[in-house]
Amino acid sequence: TNDGALLYPQVTATRRMQSLDGIWRFRFDPESEGERDGWPETGLPDAAQVPVPASFNDLFTDKASREYTGDFWYETEFVAPGEWRDKDLFLRFDAATHRADVFVNGIPVGSHEGGFTPFAVRVNDAVRWNEANRLVVRLNNELSHASLPAGTTGTLPDGTKVSGPYFDFFNYAGLQRPVRLIAVPAEAVTGYTTTYELHKDGSAIVHYTVETRGLRPEDTLRVRLIDEVGSVVADAQGAEGELAVAYARLWDVRDAHLYRIEFTILDGTGNAAAADGGVIDEYHDEIGIRTVEVRDREILLNGRPVYLRGFGRHEDSAINGRGENLAVVTRDFELMKWCGANSFRTSHYPYSEEELRLADREGFLVIDEVAAVGFMKSLMNFLDAAKDDDEHRGRGFFDDPDVMTRTLHVHKAALDELFTRDRNHPSVIMWSLMNEPDSASEAAVPYFRAIFDHARTLDPQHRPLTYTNLMMAAAGRDRCHGFADVICLNRYYGWYVQGGYQLSGAKAAFMAEMDRWMQIEPDKPFVFTEYGADTAAGVHKLPSVQWSEEYQCEYLKMQHEVFDAYPAVVGEQMWNLCDFQTGEGIMRVDGNRKGAFTRDRQPKAAAFLLRERWNDATRHQ
Numbered sequence: 001t002n003d004g005a006l007l008y009p010q011v012t013a014t015r016r017m018q019s020l021d022g023i024w025r026f027r028f029d030p031e032s033e034g035e036r037d038g039w040p041e042t043g044l045p046d047a048a049q050v051p052v053p054a055s056f057n058d059l060f061t062d063k064a065s066r067e068y069t070g071d072f073w074y075e076t077e078f079v080a081p082g083e084w085r086d087k088d089l090f091l092r093f094d095a096a097t098h099r100a101d102v103f104v105n106g107i108p109v110g111s112h113e114g115g116f117t118p119f120a121v122r123v124n125d126a127v128r129w130n131e132a133n134r135l136v137v138r139l140n141n142e143l144s145h146a147s148l149p150a151g152t153t154g155t156l157p158d159g160t161k162v163s164g165p166y167f168d169f170f171n172y173a174g175l176q177r178p179v180r181l182i183a184v185p186a187e188a189v190t191g192y193t194t195t196y197e198l199h200k201d202g203s204a205i206v207h208y209t210v211e212t213r214g215l216r217p218e219d220t221l222r223v224r225l226i227d228e229v230g231s232v233v234a235d236a237q238g239a240e241g242e243l244a245v246a247y248a249r250l251w252d253v254r255d256a257h258l259y260r261i262e263f264t265i266l267d268g269t270g271n272a273a274a275a276d277g278g279v280i281d282e283y284h285d286e287i288g289i290r291t292v293e294v295r296d297r298e299i300l301l302n303g304r305p306v307y308l309r310g311f312g313r314h315e316d317s318a319i320n321g322r323g324e325n326l327a328v329v330t331r332d333f334e335l336m337k338w339c340g341a342n343s344f345r346t347s348h349y350p351y352s353e354e355e356l357r358l359a360d361r362e363g364f365l366v367i368d369e370v371a372a373v374g375f376m377k378s379l380m381n382f383l384d385a386a387k388d389d390d391e392h393r394g395r396g397f398f399d400d401p402d403v404m405t406r407t408l409h410v411h412k413a414a415l416d417e418l419f420t421r422d423r424n425h426p427s428v429i430m431w432s433l434m435n436e437p438d439s440a441s442e443a444a445v446p447y448f449r450a451i452f453d454h455a456r457t458l459d460p461q462h463r464p465l466t467y468t469n470l471m472m473a474a475a476g477r478d479r480c481h482g483f484a485d486v487i488c489l490n491r492y493y494g495w496y497v498q499g500g501y502q503l504s505g506a507k508a509a510f511m512a513e514m515d516r517w518m519q520i521e522p523d524k525p526f527v528f529t530e531y532g533a534d535t536a537a538g539v540h541k542l543p544s545v546q547w548s549e550e551y552q553c554e555y556l557k558m559q560h561e562v563f564d565a566y567p568a569v570v571g572e573q574m575w576n577l578c579d580f581q582t583g584e585g586i587m588r589v590d591g592n593r594k595g596a597f598t599r600d601r602q603p604k605a606a607a608f609l610l611r612e613r614w615n616d617a618t619r620h621q
């Protein structure tokens, strides 16, 4: 339900908000009996106590809890303030991973599929005003070929379910981002879009549309643009129009200038109470005046070419798991700035709204990725790429008969939610629709066509669309690159292939593939969205060996030599900013160790190498 509750929550003259974060009751439900046993009405029996937001997985001391797969429940209570009864009351979950059913006082009030975008459920008909109300939420973290991220669900001999992720990050789950009670007027702003037109004389036009609900014909919808010193620089009326800015302070890479866009619905009947000044609804947001386009094999920001320097990342930290931790987010931006980075990809799922708002303020360029990862059957950290699990033996991911129906449906819905949530962020400059799909398979082509065609309809700013290509679909094997505006490559020459002493051979093979790409896609820009080498911090070796800090630096130097040999390369995002947690396996040492920094955000030698390369002003922008 997008009734104005999906806009980023805020308190204004007309809107109210109450955080429900804190300690909630929690329990697993391996037999899926909770609803039958009345938990929505009576609450959770024998419950544990867990924090929201956080993943549940790293809180406990037993393996069955860390690895738990199936239904699990959260419970808390909240008071519905009587002063809000004339507004629409919503529960807004910023993320419930991977799916949720919500109950208030035993009454089902809504459900959601997908663990990385917000949803809101209206609860007016279920609450008791000025009293405690029981909030019970059933979540589920099972993976399938129709879940984003994709995977499979197996069972142990005793019937216990086991997650089989087709991706290289831990299948963390839970209420991993804030939960809020919010109150929105019945007549309200429910969404908006912006596009930008820059002029040579330094002026600009902000074209806007506003989505409302319940707007009465006699009421006025006013839109104002306010600059950083609080001056109203433009104003307009109506559900769509333009805001002309005489001297626009453009949003630019690592030079962010934000404007406050303010939407106000004013009572047009003339008999509004003087107290509220006739304001029916008021919502404001921060936008950046900038343009993004791909032209002449460059990515242009405000008409000037940019070179992406930065990282693939994860929302991942000790104890929290994938739970939002603003201290970690802040430290990660500090590390990226220290390295001289200007960009990151939200690998491999939409990051929190707080993360993107920070990117807007810091002037970072973001490749915003939907959680369409694992569209290549690879279990246990890629050792078994295309390994077939029982249900889908012998077929590639896209050969699965349900992929063009169930998977495509879930994928499109996830894109709709991602674009609606993030379309107004100046930091978002490109959309990644999939990470490392099996794009070498013929069956992938109709799927790509359907999903790219759909995505093209979602962004009024028409930002470039891409996906990331992995080595199993190298130049000449990938059948889907034609759909992408920018070719994004995840490459590991010198790690997964021809590692160690063979590094010189790896470089030759890497350049041979790049030469082939230059023939295949002679007009598109290329971005390396991943390159990296697992490195155990503190392991030193002269001469180097793989897993030593010295080797990670040798590896990175070689990659950068190749990138610098091809003018078509307009970006390099090292994998990964930090070490991060994965499922256990013989190729993971309590997680993936390709970080330039450790999981507790301390530097390896590679961090200093990147800092030297990216702070060298004589290089790219």
Ligand SMILES: CCC[C@@H]1NC[C@@H](O)[C@H](O)[C@H]1C(=O)O
Residues within 6 Å of the ligand: 167, 168, 169, 348, 381, 382, 436, 470, 490, 492, 496, 530, 575, 592, 594
């Ligand atoms: C085989 C491609 C490499 C792979 N790419 C996706 C990331 O999520 C993984 O972490 C990375 C890795 O294995 O380090």
